[in-house]
Amino acid sequence: MPSTESQGALAGIRVLDLTRILAGPLCTMMLGDMGADVIKVEPPGAGDDTRSWGPPFAEGESAYYLGVNRNKRSMTLNMAMKSGQEVLAGLIRKSDVLVENFKVGTLEKWGFSNDWLKENAPRVVRCSITGYGAVGPKAGLPGYDFILQAESGLMSITGEPGGTPMKYGVAIVDICTGMLACNSVLAALNARHTTGRGQHVEVSLFDSGLAMLANVASNHLISGKNAGRFGNGHPNIVPYTAYPTHDDMIAVAVGNDGQFAKFAAVLGHAEWVTDARFIKNPDRIGNRDALDELIKAELKGEGAESWIGKLTAAGIPCGRINSVAQALAAPHAIAREMVTSVEHPTAGNVKMLGIPFRFSDTPASIRRAPPLLGQHTEAVLREELGFSDTRINELRAKKVI
Numbered sequence: 001m002p003s004t005e006s007q008g009a010l011a012g013i014r015v016l017d018l019t020r021i022l023a024g025p026l027c028t029m030m031l032g033d034m035g036a037d038v039i040k041v042e043p044p045g046a047g048d049d050t051r052s053w054g055p056p057f058a059e060g061e062s063a064y065y066l067g068v069n070r071n072k073r074s075m076t077l078n079m080a081m082k083s084g085q086e087v088l089a090g091l092i093r094k095s096d097v098l099v100e101n102f103k104v105g106t107l108e109k110w111g112f113s114n115d116w117l118k119e120n121a122p123r124v125v126r127c128s129i130t131g132y133g134a135v136g137p138k139a140g141l142p143g144y145d146f147i148l149q150a151e152s153g154l155m156s157i158t159g160e161p162g163g164t165p166m167k168y169g170v171a172i173v174d175i176c177t178g179m180l181a182c183n184s185v186l187a188a189l190n191a192r193h194t195t196g197r198g199q200h201v202e203v204s205l206f207d208s209g210l211a212m213l214a215n216v217a218s219n220h221l222i223s224g225k226n227a228g229r230f231g232n233g234h235p236n237i238v239p240y241t242a243y244p245t246h247d248d249m250i251a252v253a254v255g256n257d258g259q260f261a262k263f264a265a266v267l268g269h270a271e272w273v274t275d276a277r278f279i280k281n282p283d284r285i286g287n288r289d290a291l292d293e294l295i296k297a298e299l300k301g302e303g304a305e306s307w308i309g310k311l312t313a314a315g316i317p318c319g320r321i322n323s324v325a326q327a328l329a330a331p332h333a334i335a336r337e338m339v340t341s342v343e344h345p346t347a348g349n350v351k352m353l354g355i356p357f358r359f360s361d362t363p364a365s366i367r368r369a370p371p372l373l374g375q376h377t378e379a380v381l382r383e384e385l386g387f388s389d390t391r392i393n394e395l396r397a398k399k400v401i
Contacts, residue, residue, distance in 0.1 A: 004367045004368055005367070006035035006036075006037070006365070006367060007035065007362060007363060007365070008033070008034045008035020008036075008359070008362050008363060008364055008365060009034045009035055009359055009362040009364075010031060010034040010035040010036040011035040011036075011362070013031070013035070013036040013037070013096045013097065013189070014036065014037045014038075014039070014094065014095045014096050014097070015028055015031050015032070015036045015037065015038045015039070015095065015096065015097040015098075015099060016039055016041065016091055016092060016095040016097065016098045016099070017038050017039060017040040017041065017072060017099055018041050018079075018098065018099065018100040018101075018102070019099055019100060019101040019129065020042070020048040020049050020050065020101065021048070021049055021050055021101070021174070022050070022068060022145070022171055022174040022175065022178065023101065023129050023174040023175070023177040023178040023181065023205065024099055024100070024101040024129050024178065024181070025040075025048070025050075025068040025069055025178075026068045026174070026175060026178030026179070026182075027099055027127070027129070027178040027179070027181040027182045027185070028040070028072065028099050029068050029069060029070060029071060029072070030178070030179070030182045031097070031182060031185065032070065032071030032072055032368075033070075033071055033355045033357075033364045033365070033366070034357075034359075034362075034364055035362065035364070035365070036071075036096075036097070037073075038071060038072040038073065039072070039073050039075060039091065039095075039376075039380055039384075040069065040072040040073065040074045040075070040371065041075055041076075041077050041079070041088070041091070042074060042075070042076055042077075042373060042374070043076065043077075043078065043079075044076040044077070044078055044374070044399060044400075044401060045076075047074070047076070047373040047374075048065060048069070050062060050064045050065040050068075051065045051373065053065065058344070058347035058348075058350055059344075059346045059347040059348070060346065060347075061344070061346070061347050061370065061372075065370060066344075066347075066350055066352060066370045067352060067353065069370040069371070070342060070352065070366055070368060070369060070370050071366060071367055071368050072368065072370070072371055073368070073371060073375070073376035073379070073380060074371035074372065074373060074374055074375050074376055074377075075374060075376055075377040075380045075381070075401070076373065076374040076377050076401050077377075077400065077401055078399060078400050078401070079110060080110070081398075081400055083395065083398060083400045084400045084401075085110050085111060085112075087381070087385070087395070087400070087401075088110070088112070089111075089112070089120070090384075090385045091380075091384070091385070092112065092117070092120070092121050092124060093120060093121050094384050094385070095121070095124055096123065096124065096125065096189070096198075097124065097125045097126075097127065097185055097189070098117075098124055098125070098126045098127070099127045099129070099181065099185070100126070100127070100128055100129070101128070101129040101130065102128075103130070103140060103142055104128075104130055104133075104134050104139060104140040105140065114126070114200050117198070117200075118197075121198070122197055122198060123192060123196070123197065123198050124198040125185055125188040125189055125192065125198040125199060125201060126198065126199075126200045126201065127181055127184060127185050127188075127201040127202075127203065128200065128201070128202050128203070129177060129178075129181050129203050129204070129205075130143060130202070130203075130204045130205070131143015131144070131148070131204060131205050131206065132204055132205070132206045133202060133204040133206060133207060134202060138206070143204070143205040143206065145171035145172070145173045145174040145205065146167055146171075148173045148205040148206060148208075148209045149167045149168065149172065149173055149209065150165070150167075151206070151209070152173065152206070152209025152210050152212070152213065153209075153210075153213060153216075153217075153227070154167075154168070154172070154173070154209060154212060154213070155167055156227065156229070157213075157216055157227050157228070157229055157230075158229065159229045159231070160229060160231045161228065161229050161230060161231055162229075163229065165229070172212070173205050173208055173209045173212070174205065176208050176211075176212055177203055177204070177205050177208040180203050180208055180211075181201070181203040184201045184203055185201060188201050213227075215235075215236065216235060219235060219236070232251070233288070236281075236285070237253075237254070237255060237281060237285075238254075238281065238284040238285050238288045238291060238292075239252055239254050239260075239263070239284070239291060239292065239295055240252070240253050240254060240255070241292065242321060243292075243295055243296055243299045244296065244299065244300060245299045245300060245302060245303055245304045245306075245307055246300055246301065246302055246303045246304075247303040247304055248303070248304040248320060248321065249304070249320075249321040250299070250304050250307055250308060250318055250319065250320055250321065251318060251319050251320075251321055252295075252311065252316065252317070252318045253317040253318070254316065254317075255317065256281070257273075257279075257280060257281060259315070259316055259317075260272075260273065260278070260281075260284070261273045262314045262315060262316055263311070263314070263316050264278075265314070266310050266311055266314050266316065267295065267298045267299070268298065269294070269298070272291075272294070277290060277291070278291055304320055305320075308320060336354070337354045337355075338353060338354040338356070339351060339352075339353065339354060340352060340353075340354040340366065342366055342368075342369045343369060344369040344370065345369065345372055345375070346372065350369065350370075374401070377401050378392055381395075381401070
């Protein structure tokens with residue numbers, strides 16, 4: 001087991017993680033990777049819902065849970081009980097950051113309003129991750145990634161032209177919300193250096209889903225035209241899609257007119273750059289189907305690796321469309337240490353994704369395996385709150401922990 005001592009950018013910062021599923025745990029895992037001490041608080045008995053989401057499992061621990069919960073200590077606590085709330089109050093006072101994804105009003109119902117925080121833990125940054133935010137017609141409703149992909153318009157632009165709307169292959173709204181939450185927490189911690197105070201940060205799946213529309217939303221807001229589905233294509237750039245070769249599919253991203261000239265030359269059709277249909281990008285957008293058919297006819301003459309070699313040499317962005325297994329086993333993924341492993345107390349050597357960011361002076365690191373349910377309950381109560389064995393046994397007898 002690697003050292004649990006952190007030299008990361010967030011060393012000395014304590015994060016109280018009251019979240020479950022994906023967006024919240026991803027946020028707090030990123031903070032942990034950066035060096036924060038993360039205490040994950042889970043309901044006694046079942047714990048985080050994702051502990052049972054499988055198969056696959058590794059000695060009883062679900063792959064889903066293992067994927068977003070490293071660099072954390074786990075303790076169990078029944079926060080709905082008065083005794084549990086007293087423990088929670090002590091944990092909050094000892095923390096720098098509180099991340100929660102309860103339904104709107106849950107913490108307030110337990111007595112932990114923003115006013116309570118200002119009075120009792122004024123330096124704590126509270127991050128609330130919700131489905132729809134605290135205001136608006138849908139405020140307070142629970143949020144689910146699939147539903148938010150549908151409601152945000154993301155599914156309407158995903159899939160083949162003329163086909164049915166499709167969701168992403170991963171819970172992309174949850175993932176982006178978790179990343180936005182992490183960014184927001186870091187900004188609030190930075191502001192604390194100036195103000196001396198924490199603040200309440202709110203991030204919702206609904207807002208994140210709309211924000212992810214990015215240039216597609218801007219296209220609609222400027223033109224008034226509704227967005228459609230382009231399959232693997234791009235609404236603003238052509239050619240920028242996936243093409244079949246003699247054996248496998250490749251992705252080609254021709255980002256400007258200069259690259260198009262090089263692309264046409266590699267395919268043996270330098271005359272395309274003087275064809276009125278294809279001279280400029282707006283021309284190519286207007287003749288997307290005609291150009292795609294010409295490109296497909298040429299690319300089928302050779303295999304994927306041959307074309308990737310030629311296009312890369314000419315400075316044309318391209319790549320093989322890998323399976324997940326191929327992507328994780330790729331030499332570049334190995335060189336970047338994007339697949340790593342950690343020793344788990346019951347599952348042994350567990351493979352997982354590596355850390356996707358690098359720091360030159362304050363290295364991110366994996367110091368703890370994803371914890372067993374309640375693995376650190378007694379240690380947290382003793383070391384952080386000063387509880388005696390007698391009091392801990394009383395809490396356990398009352399099913400508070």
